Amino acid sequence: MKKLYYLIRMTFQTKFAYIKAFWFNIFGTAVSILIYYFLWKYVFQSRDELNGFTAVEITTYVIISRLLSSQFSGGINREFSEWVQKGNIVVELLRPVPLVFTLFGKRVGEFLFFILFKGIPVSILATFILGGTGPDGAANFALFLISVFISIGLMFWIEVMVGLISFFTLNSYGIGYTKTALMSILSGGIVPLFLFPEGVEKVLDYMPFAGMVSVPVHIYLGKYTAAEAFSFIGLQIIWVALLGIGVMAFYRFAIKKVVVQGG
Amino acid sequence: MRWKYYAKLWLCYMRIGLLCMTQYPADTLIWLISMIVREACGFIGILAVASVTGGLGTWGFYEICLLFSMCAVIEAIGQAFFDNVWSIDKMIRRGEMDVFLIRPASPFVQMLGQIMHFQAVLSMVVYVGILAWSIHGIGLSVGVREIVLLVEYVIFGTVINSGIYTIFNSLNFWIVQGDDIAVLVQTCREFVKYPLQVFPAAIQGFFTYVLPLGFVAYYPVLGLLGRTDMPVMILLPCVAALVAGIAAVIWRLGLKGYNSTGT
Amino acid sequence: MQIEVNHLVKEYKRKKDPGSVGKALASMFHPQYDVFRAVDDINFQIRKGEAVGYVGPNGSGKSTTIKMLSGVLTPTAGKVLVNGLEPSKNRMKVNKHVGVVFGNRSVLWWDVPVIESYRVLQQLYEIPENRFRQNLEEFTELMEMEELLGTPERQLSLGQKMKCNIAAAFLHDPEIVYLDEPTIGLDSESKYKIRKFIRRMNEERKTTFIVTSHDFQDIESLCRRIILINHGKLVVDDKIENVRKNFDRRKQIRLELENNPWNQKTVFEIPGVEILHSQESELVLEFDSEENDSIRIINLIAEKTRILDVSINGQDIESIIRDIVKQDNRK
Numbered sequence: 031m032k033k034l035y036y037l038i039r040m041t042f043q044t045k046f047a048y049i050k051a052f053w054f055n056i057f058g059t060a061v062s063i064l065i066y067y068f069l070w071k072y073v074f075q076s077r078d079e080l081n082g083f084t085a086v087e088i089t090t091y092v093i094i095s096r097l098l099s100s101q102f103s104g105g106i107n108r109e110f111s112e113w114v115q116k117g118n119i120v121v122e123l124l125r126p127v128p129l130v131f132t133l134f135g136k137r138v139g140e141f142l143f144f145i146l147f148k149g150i151p152v153s154i155l156a157t158f159i160l161g162g163t164g165p166d167g168a169a170n171f172a173l174f175l176i177s178v179f180i181s182i183g184l185m186f187w188i189e190v191m192v193g194l195i196s197f198f199t200l201n202s203y204g205i206g207y208t209k210t211a212l213m214s215i216l217s218g219g220i221v222p223l224f225l226f227p228e229g230v231e232k233v234l235d236y237m238p239f240a241g242m243v244s245v246p247v248h249i250y251l252g253k254y255t256a257a258e259a260f261s262f263i264g265l266q267i268i269w270v271a272l273l274g275i276g277v278m279a280f281y282r283f284a285i286k287k288v289v290v291q292g293g
Numbered sequence: 294m295r296w297k298y299y300a301k302l303w304l305c306y307m308r309i310g311l312l313c314m315t316q317y318p319a320d321t322l323i324w325l326i327s328m329i330v331r332e333a334c335g336f337i338g339i340l341a342v343a344s345v346t347g348g349l350g351t352w353g354f355y356e357i358c359l360l361f362s363m364c365a366v367i368e369a370i371g372q373a374f375f376d377n378v379w380s381i382d383k384m385i386r387r388g389e390m391d392v393f394l395i396r397p398a399s400p401f402v403q404m405l406g407q408i409m410h411f412q413a414v415l416s417m418v419v420y421v422g423i424l425a426w427s428i429h430g431i432g433l434s435v436g437v438r439e440i441v442l443l444v445e446y447v448i449f450g451t452v453i454n455s456g457i458y459t460i461f462n463s464l465n466f467w468i469v470q471g472d473d474i475a476v477l478v479q480t481c482r483e484f485v486k487y488p489l490q491v492f493p494a495a496i497q498g499f500f501t502y503v504l505p506l507g508f509v510a511y512y513p514v515l516g517l518l519g520r521t522d523m524p525v526m527i528l529l530p531c532v533a534a535l536v537a538g539i540a541a542v543i544w545r546l547g548l549k550g551y552n553s554t555g556t
Numbered sequence: 557m558q559i560e561v562n563h564l565v566k567e568y569k570r571k572k573d574p575g576s577v578g579k580a581l582a583s584m585f586h587p588q589y590d591v592f593r594a595v596d597d598i599n600f601q602i603r604k605g606e607a608v609g610y611v612g613p614n615g616s617g618k619s620t621t622i623k624m625l626s627g628v629l630t631p632t633a634g635k636v637l638v639n640g641l642e643p644s645k646n647r648m649k650v651n652k653h654v655g656v657v658f659g660n661r662s663v664l665w666w667d668v669p670v671i672e673s674y675r676v677l678q679q680l681y682e683i684p685e686n687r688f689r690q691n692l693e694e695f696t697e698l699m700e701m702e703e704l705l706g707t708p709e710r711q712l713s714l715g716q717k718m719k720c721n722i723a724a725a726f727l728h729d730p731e732i733v734y735l736d737e738p739t740i741g742l743d744s745e746s747k748y749k750i751r752k753f754i755r756r757m758n759e760e761r762k763t764t765f766i767v768t769s770h771d772f773q774d775i776e777s778l779c780r781r782i783i784l785i786n787h788g789k790l791v792v793d794d795k796i797e798n799v800r801k802n803f804d805r806r807k808q809i810r811l812e813l814e815n816n817p818w819n820q821k822t823v824f825e826i827p828g829v830e831i832l833h834s835q836e837s838e839l840v841l842e843f844d845s846e847e848n849d850s851i852r853i854i855n856l857i858a859e860k861t862r863i864l865d866v867s868i869n870g871q872d873i874e875s876i877i878r879d880i881v882k883q884d885n886r887k
Binding site: 050054057058061062065066068069070072073076077080199200201203204205207208210211212214215220221225226 | 317319323327328335337338339342345349473477481484487491492493
C-alpha cells in the first residue's frame with residue numbers, strides 16, 4: 031500500500047510539472063463537449079425525446095461521456111513503450127516491485143488526478159453552464175462511482191496491451207492515436223451506443239469498452255434498473271479478470287522477447 | 294520569384310519525402326490507419342447523430358459525408374506538405390533556421406521541403422474516394438462551375454488552412470512557445486468539420502470573419518450544393534490572399550527579427 | 557579583396573532583469589534593455605585563396621561574425637562586403653558561392669541515402685550535372701567515401717557523417733567556405749583525412765577558408781593566418797609564424813636529474829622562474845625568455861646536482877593564444 035501511495039504521489043508531481051499540457055487537455059475536452067452539445071441541441075429542436083433521453087439527459091450524457099473518454103488519450107501505454115525504446119525497461123525490471131504493479135500505480139495516480147482536477151470541476155461547471163442534470167438518486171450515484179472505479183482496471187489492461195504491441199513497431203504514437211479513437215467510438219464516448227444499428231449495439235453493450243463510458247453514464251442517469259446495473263457491473267468485473275489473464279500471458283511472452291533482444 | 298527553379302526544387306524535396314516513407318513500410322501503414330481512424334471517429338459520431346432524424350436539418354447523409362471528406366482532404370494536404378510549420382519553434386530554438394539562411398533559396402520553401410509526410414497522401418486518396426462517392430450520392434451534376442469550385446477549394450482551402458497554421462506558429466519568433474496558440478487554434482478547428490449553421494451565431498461569425506477556417510470546406514460545400522447566396526467562388530481567392538498575405542508579412546517580420554537578434 | 561569587414565559592430569538587446577514584481581509588471585509595457593556588444597568595431601580583410609583561423613574563447617563573438625558574413629545576422633553598424641556585396645542585403649546572391657560546415661549539425665536527411673541529399677543540394681545550388689559528377693567523383697576518392705553515398709545518414713559513424721557533410725559544402729564549387737568546428741569529436745584518422753581534403757581544396761581550387769575551431773591542430777594545419785578576438789574586439793591579426801615569434805616568450809625546461817634538490821618544492825631560487833612539476837628525478841621549469849636565460853638556470857642546477865638530460869621547449873600556439881587572452885582580459 032505504501033508503495034502504491036508513493037507511485038501515486040510521483041504521478042501527481044509529474045502531472046503538476048506539466049501543468050500546461052493539462053490546460054490544453056481541458057481546452058480540448060471543452061471544445062468537444064461544446065460541439066456535441068450544439069449538435070444535439072440542433073437535433074432536439076424538432077423533437078422532445080430520443081430513445082428515452084430528454085434534451086437535458088443528452089446534455090448530461092455528452093458532458094460525462096466526453097470527460098470519461100478524454101482519459102483514453104492518456105494512459106500508460108506510451109510511457110510503457112518508451113521504456114522499451116529508450117532501454118529504461120531494464121532498470122524497471124530490476125526493481126523489487128513487479129513492473130505491472132509500478133504501471134498500475136501510475137495509472138491509478140493518473141486516474142485520481144483526472145477525477146480531482148478535471149472530472150469533478152469540469153462536470154459541475156459544464157452541468158451548470160449547459161444545463162445538465164445531476165445523478166438519478168444517491169444509490170445510482172454510488173453505483174456510478176463504483177463502475178467508474180472498476181473501469182480503471184479495463185483501461186489499464188488495454189493500455190498494457192497497446193504498450194506491448196507498440197514494442198514491435200517504431201510508431202507508438204500512431205498506435206496510441208488508433209487506440210484513443212477506437213476506444214472512444216466503441217465505448218459510447220462519442221455518441222450513445224443506441225444510435226448504432228441494433229446488432230452492433232447489442233455486441234458493443236457486452237464488450238469491455240462499454241464498461242468505461244456507456245455503463246457508468248447510463249447508471250448515472252438512472253437508465254438501468256437495479257438488476258441491470260448490478261449485472262453490468264458484474265460483467266465489468268468479469269472483463270477485468272479475463273483481460274488480466276490474457277494480457278499477462280501476452281506480457282510474459284513479449285517481455286521475454288524484449289529482454290532477449292536486449293531492449 | 295523563379296517559378297521553374299522552385300518547382301524543380303519542390304520535386305527534389307518530394308522525392309526525399311517519398312524515399313523516407315518507403316524506409317519504414319510498417320510505420321507508414323500504422324500512420325495511415327491511425328489517421329483514418331482518427332478522422333473516422335468524429336465522422337461516425339455526426340453520422341450517428343444525423344441518422345436519428347435522417348439528417349441534421351437540411352444536411353442529409355451524403356452532404357455530411359461531403360463536408361467531412363472535403364475537410365479531411367485539406368487537412369491531409371497540410372499534413373503532407375506543410376507540416377513542418379509546426380517545427381518553427383524547434384528550429385528557432387536549435388538555430389536550425391541558420392542552415393536555410395545560408396543557402397540561395399527561400400527559407401520558407403526550404404523549411405516546408407525539409408519534412409514531408411507522404412503517408413498523408415495515401416490517406417488523402419481515401420478521402421477523395423469518399424468525396425467522389427458523396428457527390429455521386431447527392432446526385433450533384435458536375436459541370437464547369439462545380440469543377441472550378443472544387444479546384445478553387447483544393448488550392449485556396451489549403452492556403453487558408455496552412456496559412457493560419459503558419460501565422461500562429463510564426464509567433465514563435467517573438468514569444469517563447471508561441472506554438473501553444475497554434476495548438477489551441479488546431480483544437481478549435483474541430484468545429485468546422487461540422488455544419489457551421491448548427492452552432493450559435495457567435496461561433497459561426499468567429500470562423501467566418503475572425504479565423505476564416507469556415508472557408509476551408511464549409512462554404513465551398515455550401516457553394517457546391519447551391520445553398521448560399523455568398524459568391525463563394527470570388528470569396529475563396531480573396532480570403533486565401535488575405536490569409537497568405539498576413540502569413541507572409543508575419544513570417545518575413547519574424548525572419549527579419551531573427552536576422553537582428555539571432556535568437 | 558574577397559572579404560572586407562569595416563568597423564563591424566553587432567549589439568544584442570537583452571531584457572533587463574526587473575528585480576521586483578512591480579518593476580516586472582512595468583517592464584511588460586516599457587521593457588528595459590541591457591545592450592550587449594557581441595562584436596565591437598572589428599576590421600579585417602581576406603584575400604581570395606587565404607585560409608584564416610578565426611579564434612577566441614567561447615562567447616567572444618566568433619560565430620556572430622560568421623553569421624554576419626553569411627547574411628544570417630544583420631550588422632548593427634559597420635559594413636561587410638563579400639565579393640563586393642553586402643550579405644545582409646543580397647543574402648541569396650552572396651551565399652550561392654559560399655559553403656558552410658557546422659561541426660555539430662548535419663545538413664543531410666537522416667533517413668535517405670547520402671547521395672539523395674546531395675541531389676537536393678544540386679538543385680538548390682543549380683549545379684550542372686557534369687560538374688556535380690566530377691566533384692562527387694573527386695571528393696569520394698579523396699575522402700574514401702564511395703560506400704557511404706548509398707547509405708542513409710542514420711547508419712553512418714560520426715566521422716563518416718562529417719565527411720559527407722564536408723563534401724556537401726563543396727559540391728557547388730564555393731569560393732568561400734566557413735568551417736565551424738569541423739573536426740569536433742572525431743577520431744584522429746577522420747581528422748587527418750578531413751584536414752587533407754580541406755588543404756587540397758585550398759591549394760588547388762583557391763577556395764577561401766575561415767576556420768573557427770578550438771582544436772589548434774586544425775588551425776595550425778589548415779591556416780597560415782590567425783585572427784583572434786576577445787570580448788568582441790580584435791586582438792591579433794597576423795601570420796601564425798609572426799604570432800609565435802612575437803608572443804612566444806615563455807619557455808619550458810624539462811630536466812632529468814640524478815637526484816632532485818627541489819623535490820616537492822614549489823619555489824625556485826631565481827625570481828620569475830616557476831616550478832611546474834617536480835619529482836624525485838624530474839624537474840619542469842617555466843620562465844619568460846626576455847627576463848631570464850636558460851643557460852643561467854641550467855648552470856645553477858648543474859652546481860647542485862648532475863643533469864642527465866635536458867630539453868627546452870617553446871609554447872605551442874594554443875597556450876600562446878591562451879596567454880594573449882589572459883593578458884587582454886587584464887586590460
